[in-house]
Amino acid sequence: MDAIGIAIFTVLGAVIASFLNVCIDRLPARQSIISPPSHCPFCRHRLAVKDLVPILSYLALRGRCRYCRAAIPRRILWLEIANAALFGYLYSQYGASAELAVIASYCCLFIVIMVIDLEQGLIPNRIVYPAMIAAVIVSVFLPGLAVVPGIKYAAIGGGIGFGLALLVAVLSRGGMGFGDVKMAALMGLVIGYPMIFFTLILSAIIGGVVALVLLITKKKKRREGIPFGPILSIATIVTLLWGGSILNWYLGLF
Numbered sequence: 001m002d003a004i005g006i007a008i009f010t011v012l013g014a015v016i017a018s019f020l021n022v023c024i025d026r027l028p029a030r031q032s033i034i035s036p037p038s039h040c041p042f043c044r045h046r047l048a049v050k051d052l053v054p055i056l057s058y059l060a061l062r063g064r065c066r067y068c069r070a071a072i073p074r075r076i077l078w079l080e081i082a083n084a085a086l087f088g089y090l091y092s093q094y095g096a097s098a099e100l101a102v103i104a105s106y107c108c109l110f111i112v113i114m115v116i117d118l119e120q121g122l123i124p125n126r127i128v129y130p131a132m133i134a135a136v137i138v139s140v141f142l143p144g145l146a147v148v149p150g151i152k153y154a155a156i157g158g159g160i161g162f163g164l165a166l167l168v169a170v171l172s173r174g175g176m177g178f179g180d181v182k183m184a185a186l187m188g189l190v191i192g193y194p195m196i197f198f199t200l201i202l203s204a205i206i207g208g209v210v211a212l213v214l215l216i217t218k219k220k221k222r223r224e225g226i227p228f229g230p231i232l233s234i235a236t237i238v239t240l241l242w243g244g245s246i247l248n249w250y251l252g253l254f
């Protein structure tokens, strides 16, 4: 195994996670992700390079701003660690390839959507619409890759995701919002037909387990909605990483 490649990609994953954290903080608020430069949201002090080293800065500062001692959200650290592990894993599976670039980009996209919806309960159009266009472009220009459906299958997948989610939204009378419907269309474009069915079934299973756990732990009452965005995101990422393997294993049971 290419240990140096994995190490480089693990570090790259942590660095990119720092950028994803900026996207998560700024995109829903309609702020630019480029300017102003990184600053503490509490005291607005501009952050130096030593404050911005992924994982290490957070640990060295014990999760507090160097200038005003305000607590930095834990999510900053967890995302950097998780994304570092994810990128190292992806490199070990795909090596230096176009597949790696595409699947890593898609994972980052759905991680950002997941965290924003978890924290703020919304799925911003200014992420979903450009992502749809990007997915179409990827399908048109890179249809030969294992993780990319051809444009025809992407279009059918997008239609199925949109149609079925719209049906659920109408039947559940607001239990599922229109943001989730657009999200399902995006998933279909990325995953394509027929695997989008696998992703949607997986979403339903994960959603059922989450609903059950929330009910048992009494975190939510029966009538309250559950966050579909994070569930759809996790199902999409699992499909991208292991969808084919899980399906083969399942079909092998019979």
Ligand SMILES: [Zn+2]
Binding pocket: 040, 041, 042, 043, 044, 045, 065, 066, 067, 068, 069, 070
């Ligand atoms: Zn501060």
